Structure formats: C-alpha cells, structure tokens
Amino acid sequence: MKAACLLFALSITGSVYAQDALNCQFVPGWEQSGPKRQYTADNLYDYKDGGAEGYLVYNFSRMQGIDCKFGAITLAIDISEIGDADLAYGMFAANRDPNLPIAKIGMGEQLLSQSLSFAKGKYFVELKPWTGF
Numbered sequence: 001m002k003a004a005c006l007l008f009a010l011s012i013t014g015s016v017y018a019q020d021a022l023n024c025q026f027v028p029g030w031e032q033s034g035p036k037r038q039y040t041a042d043n044l045y046d047y048k049d050g051g052a053e054g055y056l057v058y059n060f061s062r063m064q065g066i067d068c069k070f071g072a073i074t075l076a077i078d079i080s081e082i083g084d085a086d087l088a089y090g091m092f093a094a095n096r097d098p099n100l101p102i103a104k105i106g107m108g109e110q111l112l113s114q115s116l117s118f119a120k121g122k123y124f125v126e127l128k129p130w131t132g133f
Helices: 002-013 052-056 085-095
Strands: 037-040 062-070 073-081 108-111 116-120 123-131
Touching: 052 085, 085 116, 085 123
Parallel strands: none
Antiparallel strands: 037 062, 062 073, 073 123, 108 116, 116 123
C-alpha cells in the first residue's frame, strides 16, 4: 500500500492544480473504477458523513475524487480545494499524526499505515485504499 500511495502522490503532485484533469493514468497500469466524485460545501455531508465539519472550518470550496484500480488494489484519491495555502496546510496539520515524521511532498506529506495526505498550495490531497491491501 505504501508504495502505491507514494507513487500516486509523486505522480499527481505536479498536477494538483489541474484538479479537473484528475485521472488514473498518472501511473501506468492503473485504471478508473467507478464514476468521478464531485462535492461542494453544500453536499460534502453526502461523502464525509460525520466528517464534513472538519473540512468546512478550513473554508472548503470543492472536492474532486476518483477511485483508481490496479489488479486487486483500489485507491481512493480526493483533492479538496481549501480557501488558501495556509488553510490547506491547517487541514493537513489537523489530520496528521504528530508522532510520525512529515515528508517533503507539497508543503508537507504524511504516509500512515492506511492513508497518505499532503497539502500543496490551496489543495489538500488524500489517498486511501478501498481494497486489496
């Protein structure tokens, strides 16, 4: 899981600003699984049931998401547009594990056992496995 998340993170880091161009072909061999997701502050509760408030306090604007599959592995990739770079980093900091190191992807990245998140500019990016790990 860690290798797949890191590979995707490195691949999409340069294209985070092109949120509308999110696709699975950033890494060869991966393909889209299911429809893309799009949420705004008005409907984020549909996706982040019980967790939407944690996004809204950081001036959340919109989220684009996609599930990418390679064999039995499926990753959910969500890119949230936050008010500005400081708020995006705040979102990252609020979701990180303070006991683990921060890597240098974007403004800060953290790879946990079942997820990877990082902030870049006004975007907060999350990668999580759905299956296969």
